Amino acid sequence: MITASLIGLPLVFGLLLLFVKGEGAKRIALVASLLELALAGFAYFTLYNDPSSDLLATSVPWITSIGADFHVSIDGISILLVLLTSFLVPIIILSGFEKKTENPALFHALILFMQMALIGVFTSRDAFLFYIFWELALIPIWFICLIWGTGENRGTITFKFFVYTLFGSLLMLAALIFVYLHTDVGNGLHSFDILAMYKAGQSLDLTQQSFVFWGLFLAFAIKMPVFPFHTWQPDTYVSAPTQGTMLLSGIMLKMGTYGLLIWLLPMTPLALDRWGMTVVVLSVISIIYASCMALVQKDYKRLIAYSSIAHVGLIAAGILANTTSHISVEGISGALLQMLSHGINVVGLFFIADILMNRTGTRDLDKLGGIRNVSPQFAVLFLIVLLGSVALPLTNGFVGEFLLLNGVYQYNTTLAVFAGLTVILGAVYMLRSYQSIMLGESNAVTSSFGALTSNEKTILVLICAAVLIFGVFPKPLLSIAQQDIEILVKTIVPINP
Amino acid sequence: MKPVLILSGLGLLALFAEMFRFRRALYPLLLIGVAGAVASAVSYIGFDDGEMSEYIKTMISFDAFAIVASTIMLVTLLLWFVLARDFFSDENNVADHSALVLFAVVGAILLTCYKNMTMLFLGIEILSIPLYVLAGSKKTSLSSNESAFKYFLMGSFASGFLLFGITLIYGATGSFDLGEIGAAVSNKTVLPGYFFAGIVMLLVGLLFKVSIAPFHFWAPDVYDGAPTPVTALMSTVVKTAAFAAIVRLFVSPVFGGVSDFWLPILGVCTALTLVIGNVTAVVQTSVKRMLAYSSVAHAGFLLMAVASGSVMAIVNPFAVKGVLFYAAAYSAASIAAFTVLLIVGGKSGDVSIDRFNGLGKKNPLVAVVMTIALLSLAGIPPTSGFFGKYYILTAAFQGGHVWLAIIGILGSLVGVYYYFRVIIAMFFRDANEETVTATSEHQGLLFVTAVIIIVLGLLPDLLFNFCDMAMVAMQPVQ
Numbered sequence: 017m018i019t020a021s022l023i024g025l026p027l028v029f030g031l032l033l034l035f036v037k038g039e040g041a042k043r044i045a046l047v048a049s050l051l052e053l054a055l056a057g058f059a060y061f062t063l064y065n066d067p068s069s070d071l072l073a074t075s076v077p078w079i080t081s082i083g084a085d086f087h088v089s090i091d092g093i094s095i096l097l098v099l100l101t102s103f104l105v106p107i108i109i110l111s112g113f114e115k116k117t118e119n120p121a122l123f124h125a126l127i128l129f130m131q132m133a134l135i136g137v138f139t140s141r142d143a144f145l146f147y148i149f150w151e152l153a154l155i156p157i158w159f160i161c162l163i164w165g166t167g168e169n170r171g172t173i174t175f176k177f178f179v180y181t182l183f184g185s186l187l188m189l190a191a192l193i194f195v196y197l198h199t200d201v202g203n204g205l206h207s208f209d210i211l212a213m214y215k216a217g218q219s220l221d222l223t224q225q226s227f228v229f230w231g232l233f234l235a236f237a238i239k240m241p242v243f244p245f246h247t248w249q250p251d252t253y254v255s256a257p258t259q260g261t262m263l264l265s266g267i268m269l270k271m272g273t274y275g276l277l278i279w280l281l282p283m284t285p286l287a288l289d290r291w292g293m294t295v296v297v298l299s300v301i302s303i304i305y306a307s308c309m310a311l312v313q314k315d316y317k318r319l320i321a322y323s324s325i326a327h328v329g330l331i332a333a334g335i336l337a338n339t340t341s342h343i344s345v346e347g348i349s350g351a352l353l354q355m356l357s358h359g360i361n362v363v364g365l366f367f368i369a370d371i372l373m374n375r376t377g378t379r380d381l382d383k384l385g386g387i388r389n390v391s392p393q394f395a396v397l398f399l400i401v402l403l404g405s406v407a408l409p410l411t412n413g414f415v416g417e418f419l420l421l422n423g424v425y426q427y428n429t430t431l432a433v434f435a436g437l438t439v440i441l442g443a444v445y446m447l448r449s450y451q452s453i454m455l456g457e458s459n460a461v462t463s464s465f466g467a468l469t470s471n472e473k474t475i476l477v478l479i480c481a482a483v484l485i486f487g488v489f490p491k492p493l494l495s496i497a498q499q500d501i502e503i504l505v506k507t508i509v510p511i512n513p
Numbered sequence: 514m515k516p517v518l519i520l521s522g523l524g525l526l527a528l529f530a531e532m533f534r535f536r537r538a539l540y541p542l543l544l545i546g547v548a549g550a551v552a553s554a555v556s557y558i559g560f561d562d563g564e565m566s567e568y569i570k571t572m573i574s575f576d577a578f579a580i581v582a583s584t585i586m587l588v589t590l591l592l593w594f595v596l597a598r599d600f601f602s603d604e605n606n607v608a609d610h611s612a613l614v615l616f617a618v619v620g621a622i623l624l625t626c627y628k629n630m631t632m633l634f635l636g637i638e639i640l641s642i643p644l645y646v647l648a649g650s651k652k653t654s655l656s657s658n659e660s661a662f663k664y665f666l667m668g669s670f671a672s673g674f675l676l677f678g679i680t681l682i683y684g685a686t687g688s689f690d691l692g693e694i695g696a697a698v699s700n701k702t703v704l705p706g707y708f709f710a711g712i713v714m715l716l717v718g719l720l721f722k723v724s725i726a727p728f729h730f731w732a733p734d735v736y737d738g739a740p741t742p743v744t745a746l747m748s749t750v751v752k753t754a755a756f757a758a759i760v761r762l763f764v765s766p767v768f769g770g771v772s773d774f775w776l777p778i779l780g781v782c783t784a785l786t787l788v789i790g791n792v793t794a795v796v797q798t799s800v801k802r803m804l805a806y807s808s809v810a811h812a813g814f815l816l817m818a819v820a821s822g823s824v825m826a827i828v829n830p831f832a833v834k835g836v837l838f839y840a841a842a843y844s845a846a847s848i849a850a851f852t853v854l855l856i857v858g859g860k861s862g863d864v865s866i867d868r869f870n871g872l873g874k875k876n877p878l879v880a881v882v883m884t885i886a887l888l889s890l891a892g893i894p895p896t897s898g899f900f901g902k903y904y905i906l907t908a909a910f911q912g913g914h915v916w917l918a919i920i921g922i923l924g925s926l927v928g929v930y931y932y933f934r935v936i937i938a939m940f941f942r943d944a945n946e947e948t949v950t951a952t953s954e955h956q957g958l959l960f961v962t963a964v965i966i967i968v969l970g971l972l973p974d975l976l977f978n979f980c981d982m983a984m985v986a987m988q989p990v991q
Contacts, residue, residue: 081834081977082907151894163873163940171937179929182893186922193907 018059019088019139020074022098023132025052030128036121042113045124049106052131056102059090064496067092075141083196083207084144088136092500096352096493097138097274100359101267105131107478108262111367113471115374123164126156130263137271143192144208146279147185150271154181157263164257177252180245184235191231194224195283210278214507217283222290229287232280233295239272240328242295243302253321258370261317265324266363270355273328276335277348282507285340295336296427300434302329307441311448316379317369319449320362323405323442327358330438334420337427343505347423352497353490354416357404357483361413364401364479371472372453376461381449386458390465395454397468397476402450404483406443411487415494514568514575515553516583517622519546524615530608540601543611544594551587554580558982571690572629577985579626581837582757584979586625589749589844590618595958596852597742610650613643614746621754625761630679630689633758637675637722640754641668644747648739660738667721667731675718681711695767709774715762716778723755723812726785733793736805741858744801745851748808749844756815760836764822764829772823779820780917786813787920791927800864801854803931804847807890810924811843817921818905821912831908834980839901841976842889842969846898849886849962853879856951869935871944879951880939882959887932889966892925897969897976904977 029048033041062069073089090098109127117123133156136149161174192213199216201207217228238245253261281288306325313319334351338344371394372387373379388395400411407413417439425432458465468476486493523546530539557580567574594601601607620639627633645668649661683689685708686697698704717728724732736744762768768775790810797803815836822832856879857872858864873880889898902925909918951959969976 079972079974079977081974081981082903148894151899155888155893159940162937171941175930175933175937178933179926182929183926186926189903190906190918190922193903193910197907197910 017071017074018055018062019072019090022052022055022059022090022102022135023088023139025055026128026132026135030125030132033121033125033128039120041121041124042109042117045128046106046109046113048128049102049109049131053102053106056098060095060099060496063090063092063095067499073141078142078145082144083199083201083205083209085142085209086145087142087209088139088145089141090139092497093278093352093504094138094274096356096497097270098135100270100356101131101134101138103482104262104266104359104363107363107367107475108259108266110471111262111370111475112259114469118164123160126160127259127263130156130160130268134267134271138274141210142208143196143210143213143279147189147192150188150275151185153268153271154178154185157260157268160260160263161252161256164260165255166257167255170255173248173251173255177248180238180248184238184245187231188235191228191235194231195220195228214282218285220284220286222286225284225287226290229280229284229291232275232283233291236272236275236280237295237298237332239275240269240332241272241325242299242329242332243305243325244298246302246306246325249325250318250321253324254315254317258366258373261321261366262363265321265366266359269324269328270359273331273335273351273355276332277351277504281335281338282504285508288336288508289339292336292339293428296333296424296431299329299333299336300431302326303333303435303438304441307438307445310445311441313445314381316372316381316384316449316453317366319381319445320365320369323365323445324358324362326438326442327354327362327405330417330420330435331355331358333431333435334423337424337431338508339427340509342426343508344423344426345501345505346419347426348501348505349494349497350416350419350423352501353486353493354413354420356493357412357416357486360479360482361401361405364476364483365405367472367475367479368398368401371468375465378461381452383459383461384453385456385462386454387462387465388454389458390463391467393473394465394468394476397473397480398454399450400480400483401476402446404487406446407439409487410484412483412485412490414487415490514573514626515556516550516587517619519550519553520615520619520622523547523550524612524619527608527611527615530611536607539607539611540594540598543601543615544591547587547591547594551584551591554584554587567628571692572632573623573626574628575626578757578761578833578983579622581980581983582625582753582840583622585837585841585844586618586621586750586753589753589841589848592845592848592958592962593742593746593749595954596745596848596855598952598954599855600740600742606650610647613647617643617647617746618750621750624754624758627758627761628691630683630691630694633762634672634676634679636754636758637718638672640751641672641722644743644751647743647746648735650743651740654738656738657740658738660735663731663738664735671718671721671728673718674714674721678711678714678716678718681707681714684708685711691761691765691767695765695770698768698770699766704771709771712768712771712775713778716775719755719759719762720782720816723752723759723815724809725782725812725816726789726809727782729786729789729809729812732809733802733805736808737799737802741801741851741855741862744805745847748804748851749847752808752812752815753840753844756812756819756836756840759816759819760822760833763819764833764836766828769823769828776820779816780914783813783816783820783917784920786810786816787924791924791931794931795927797931798865800866800869800935803866803935804850804854807928807931808847810928811839811890813924814902814905814921815839817914817917818908820917821905821908821914828984829908829911830981830984831904831911833983834977835901835904835908837980837983838897838904838973838976842897842901842966845962845965845969846886846889846896849882849959849966850890852955852958852962853883853886856955857949859947859949866935866938867945869938870942871939872949873940874944876949876951878956878959879949882963883939884936885963885966887936889970891929891932893929895967895970897966897973899970900973900977
């Protein structure tokens with residue numbers, strides 16, 4: 017019931033917004049997203065008190081002709097992503113409060129539709145429903161990037177983004193149909209139910225599993241993105257409006273990592289043994305390549321875009337660095353935790369890039385400098401978000417990255433060494449950017465920077481609080497997921513290998 | 514059978530409108546009549562028990578399949594009449610226009626329910642001849658005349674092939690009756706060579722009618738040249754009817770027994786059509802011509818379902834229902850898209866892609882419905898077009914035609930490119946100064962079609978269970 021309401025609430029408010037005119041739309045959208053956050057909090061406590069509560073699941077027949085149900089539920093794993101989504105969306109909406117947006121009602125309606133689809137992706141327990149939500153998430157963000165983006169050739173850029181991701185999802189659809197046709201729920205009928213799909217996937221032989229594995233992996237790899245499927249990402253992130261970039265990087269790419277964990281691993285264990293090394297190597301290449309690219313960027317937004325590829329590469333490596341004979345629970349916990357931390361930190365960084373752009377009119381690292389002298393508050397808050405991103409101990413990034421590297425280490429020592437470079441390189445490009453933006457003498461561009469507005473302060477303080485609180489005290493997040501991760505791990509290991 | 518009678522009667526009545534001076538009352542009469550035909554088709558539901566449904570000896574059987582297919586066509590026709598309001602506003606031609614359309618649809622319904630090769634031929638001719646005239650109904654336009662002439666020449670050629678094929682099959686099996694042909698096919702161990710030549714000729718004739726490559730060359734010119742309402746009729750009702758005719762022959766026990774022979778031909782034609790239709794659509798600058806080529810590509814998708822229709826001579830329900838669902842979804846989206854073409858084209862009828870620039874600002878309703886229609890044509894969920902593609906792809910997987918499914922998927926990706934060009938133009942490019950206004954009838958129609966597309970995209974079972982009924986007529990003869 018709660019889960020269905022979590023999906024329904026943004027949808028209802030989104031539709032409502034279509035009939036609203038003027039700036040009031042922003043406030044309505046904010047109220048809607050705060051209600052959603054409260055509901056997500058309620059879901060967390062319900063799950064905490066009684067993990068098998070009926071309140072958390074809804075299952076009604078949907079398309080009986082193909083055996084697809086509207087089956088959504090929240091467990092210890094999906095609650096984390098639901099919390100992330102419902103925490104970030106209000107922040108994203110709030111971040112646009114002081115800017116003038118053309119046609120705000122439509123813009124915020126699209127954000128809420130997007131939220132609905134994202135929550136749907138994270139809670140679906142039916143493969144077909146999952147696919148529908150997956151596609152549904154694409155349309156609003158495409159319109160957001162196309163209509164409110166910047167840059168003359170954004171038509172081409174967003175189009176590339178759309179076709180790239182659509183290509184991935186069609187492959188995923190083909191793979192899912194393939195598995196679906198091997199399910200059997202009696203009377204020769206098939207079902208898209210997640211457990212039936214797991215069972216059918218595991219019953220396939222290696223060749224068939226490999227087909228499914230690559231179909232799904234490509235879809236997820238494009239979404240995250242992982243090298244060499246990342247070429248759409250930097251351009252799209254830069255040309256999208258800031259709020260769109262936040263949605264893309266903060267929440268949407270988690271669809272890919274979540275998909276790896278929930279749909280790929282348990283459905284194709286044999287293929288994981290066969291192809292695991294290949295994809296982990298791809299992820300590690302992704303880490304190093306993106307870190308090096310980030311080192312040489314001049315545009316701050318583009319730098320963050322590349323850093324995002326590096327971070328998500330480590331998450332992917334942590335999830336995929338498993339075999340049926342050894343599955344690292346720590347690695348998976350780390351991946352989940354890092355999905356959250358990365359979401360929060362990257363949204364903070366993009367917000368900072370937006371502040372810079374609004375105040376100085378440029379994001380060029382060479383032109384900025386000395387902002388610390390002008391706005392010390394900004395300097396402190398920026399530093400906290402940045403350190404979270406660099407994974408300094410006692411920030412949220414640390415716990416996740418530590419667990420992830422530990423997971424990769426257990427899988428393959430050499431790869432772990434290369435993956436570990438992310439920590440060093442990350443520190444280099446992040447601190448270098450801080451140095452050229454904040455330190456030094458203030459120049460003509462930055463001297464008029466001024467103090468932060470209360471709105472900006474609120475957002476940055478909220479993000480910094482999240483960075484510090486979950487850095488010092490990650491237990492509430494880790495412990496709620498613990499049991500379900502163990503259940504998932506048991507599913508991956510086939511009973512008769 | 515009642516819909517056929519109602520529509521024929523209505524057609525005759527329309528011819529008298531000129532003589533007895535009730536031309537003004539004709540359009541409302543048409544709407545009521547077609548609505549009546551829909552009701553009469555629906556009234557057959559649940560009464561399919563063989564004997565009841567057969568007419569003119571056993572030449573026609575208005576069975577479950579025919580009921581479903583003709584209901585889909587008649588509902589589309591009703592929507593089409595709203596779309597084509599202007600087509601019937603010219604007082605000099607209102608009577609002949611209406612009579613021609615109605616007779617064409619009578620032919621279309623015969624194609625869904627024939628049980629005899631002669632009825633198939635009659636149906637095709639009754640459908641085609643009015644269409645030749647309709648394609649040229651913009652008398653002063655050169656391209657409309659060209660279109661009619663091309664259509665007529667190529668169409669009669671194809672009819673010749675069809676008739677020759679029927680004759681050869683008659684020679685081999687000794688009957689025009691589908692049941693007896695089917696029995697002959699399954700009983701005889703050795704069929705004469707000219708029987709297979711007959712099938713090929715029959716296929717050429719039918720594939721021509723549905724613009725399957727390599728018999729598709731007429732389609733873009735005819736679609737582009739004909740008046741937009743006629744194009745809309747051709748790509749919805751006519752296409753559905755022709756595919757119903759193909760399904761009755763090939764996804765059924767009639768030719769199911771010799772599927773080894775014709776499957777490779779259909780497979781190659783499907784692949785060719787998907788590739789040619791999609792790739793050529795990319796380079797078009799006129800949206801109408803783009804839709805014409807994309808309609809060729811959609812025909813390829815429908816043919817994929819036919820090719821997957823019989824797995825080891827057993828009818829695959831997904832394929833039959835897939836064809837019906839896809840045709841319905843495609844019709845709904847096409848009606849919406851062609852309505853928008855009429856609105857945007859205005860008096861000049863110019864529908865090059867530049868005319869769509871900034872439509873999102875000028876007329877949001879039209880732009881949003883066009884977007885929904887194009888998303889459905891491109892097969893993006895949650896629209897009905899997605900489910901059409903989904904069912905057919907599943908059928909292709911079940912039929913073992915994975916390579917066709919892959920070509921279909923790649924084709925859809927190309928499709929996204931040309932459909933999205935229009936969406937990008939509507940929302941991203943700057944508007945010119947002309948205003949775009951839609952009549953209230955068109956606005957209502959756009960709203961209704963958009964609702965149909967979305968509702969069928971969220972709850973496809975509504976239509977799919979209805980299509981399920983058609984399977985009663987498709988069980989193999991014991």
